[in-house]
């Protein structure tokens with residue numbers, strides 16, 4: 001059980017998300033981000049499958065076939081597109097990703113930037129969150145709403161090409177002011 005290592009990792013990740021969210025004016029989300037990681041269901045799994053370089057949920061999944069911690073997490077945290085997966089009102093369409101409110105798309109973006117920084121440490125570059133997203137994007141299908149995916153992808157590209165300061169300013173002045 002890597003209690004201290006896991007606690008340090010989630011505290012560090014949370015403090016980065018808070019710093020990023022505060023820069024664009026999302027104070028409440030910055031403070032409350034990922035609180036469920038401190039619940040026993042998520043915290044104990046995190047200590048048991050602590051990795052340091054990737055999410056412990058991946059290790060739990062490999063060990064047992066699925067991640068109880070992740071199922072608990074995504075059902076309670078609105079900054080994950082998986083939270084928004086629901087039956088379509090069109091009965092022929094089945095289960096689809098619903099359009100996320102903009103403030104949660106921004107928190108999802110900040111979460112991805114912070115996760116890259118947490119796991120990459122001093123190797124972090126502004127391109128990594130984009131590369132990570134693009135590796136998995138083709139497999140998402142209808143699980144993420146096309147407008148949600150487009151905004152996330154657009155911001156990740158801006159981060160890769162123009163850097164953090166400009167992208168955060170754009171989010172604060174253009175995206176969240178609308």
Ligand SMILES: [Zn+2]
Nearest residue numbers: 034077080111
């Ligand atoms: Zn989260």
